[in-house]
Amino acid sequence: MGTERLDKARIKVIGVGGAGCNAVDRMIQIGIPGVSFIAANTDAQALLQSEAPCKIRLGPGLTHGLGAGGDPEIGRRAAQESQRLLSEVVQDAEMIFITGGMGGGTGTGAAPVIAHLAREAHALVIGIVTKPFLFEGPRRLAAAQEGIAQLQEEVDALIVVSNERLLEVVNHRLPLGIAFRVADEVLRQGVQGVTELITHPGLINLDFADVKSVISNAGRTLMSIGHAEGKDKALEAARVALENPLMDIETVQEAEGLLVNFSGGEDLTLAEVSEAMDTLAQTAKPDAPIFFGVTIDPELRGRVQITLIATGLKEQSASPTARHAAVTSARRHTLAELLGDFHFAEPVAAPASLRPEAVRVG
Incomplete structure (x- = not known):
């Protein structure tokens, strides 16, 4: 195996929409060495609360900071409006993770646009997204399926996490907020799991060339x-x-x-x-x-x-x-x-799609 270490590469994580920004906050709180974090959202209020050092307000002229109204087409157009900023952010990165929740407006619509820009910048692009709970309704699930299909076309590798299966694993008496924190934790581990394959010095090391050879154009x-x-x-x-x-x-x-x-x-x-x-x-x-x-x-x-x-x-x-x-x-x-060691007692926020203010703006 080669000697090129991923910590010499440039790794960026872009959280798109409410769920994606929540996952980025979780990653920042836990700490993933050698990674730059970006939050991208159409909801100005939610974006202000993000811990990401780099924040991109998507489509300010289109949405006026009020969110995408649950409409993936608005999310897509918002990302296109902010294409210049997004193109600057994805430059000079060798690996870019795009994380978010499928089924809503911003994550579903904007993630494929951002992934396309990242691929154009010659980065290795990995999508890590969640599918909605069944109780969120067939319309949201259908939007998620379409968004996943579109994102699949724009990334090297796509990892899909099923929120519905979360119900089959967690204790049914687990508070709702903590259950959603588990979903954020799965997204966080997806990013950390890939990067730590080669950022942690080991007895036998993997390097960036190994990862790239397996993940480039890998599909599902x-x-x-x-x-x-x-x-x-x-x-x-x-x-x-x-x-x-x-x-x-x-x-x-x-x-x-x-x-x-x-x-x-x-x-x-x-x-x-x-x-x-x-x-x-x-x-x-x-x-x-x-x-x-x-x-x-x-x-x-x-x-x-x-x-x-x-x-x-x-x-x-x-x-x-x-x-x-x-x-x-x-x-x-x-x-x-x-x-592994997951701390259930931490304060938890519900996903953006289920918050009262998210309902107000759509």
């Missing part, structure tokens, strides 16, 4: 993290990562590329890594490129975390049988296994 992608401890911890972490019920992928099969990173204590053995990699490799095509890295952290003694990125996955329509299997898998794994 799964990014998943599995945590486990005790006997067979690496193998179990691999299984958790493959069965992650929060991802909008029923099964991982015939992947065109794999990126895998192991983080474990000094007790992590070569045999454990080999066994886990054998399991993960079975999900890829025979000639698929597979890269892996290993990071040793003494504080993880007895535990292991696996970050898995599987690319080039085919679109899958869930049959009732597959759907039942996904639900069963979701209930078998705990949030601790899927998200």
Whole structure:
């Protein structure tokens, strides 16, 4: 593997719309080294509250800072109005993440426009977005599906997280705000999971060239993290990562590329890594490129975390049988296994689409 480190590259994360800006705030609070953060929104009030050092008010002449009214076409036109500013922001970046919630106005409409500009600037572009809950209605879900299809055409890799599956994992008595914070956390881990594959020096390193070779023009992608401890911890972490019920992928099969990173204590053995990699490799095509890295952290003694990125996955329509299997898998794994050390007691804001002021402006 090469010596080019991603921390020498320029990485930017652009949060688009209410959900995207919430996710960016979460990333800033947790801290992701070596990453620049940008918040882009049509809602001026929400944008003012963002912690991002760079804020872009989309379409001020079109929306007057009052949001997109839940209309993706307004979101698209707003981004086009602000194209000059957006083009400046995406310059000189080697990797750009675009994160947001699909189904509303700004995220759905503006994200594909921003992704197109980022690709024109020759960046490696990764979309990480959420699909809405079913209770948000068929209209919003249909808008999300169309937005995902449009975004898919403009990014190198697209990771889709299902909010609906969040209901199958979290305790039903978990407060609404904290449940939405879990959704923000999944988006945050999507970005951090990719960048930390190569920003963290390890026993075996991945580099930017490895990531680019697998992710360029990768299409639908799964990014998943599995945590486990005790006997067979690496193998179990691999299984958790493959069965992650929060991802909008029923099964991982015939992947065109794999990126895998192991983080474990000094007790992590070569045999454990080999066994886990054998399991993960079975999900890829025979000639698929597979890269892996290993990071040793003494504080993880007895535990292991696996970050898995599987690319080039085919679109899958869930049959009732597959759907039942996904639900069963979701209930078998705990949030601790899927998200690691997640702090549920933190103050939480509901997504922009469900806030009273968001309803007022649309």
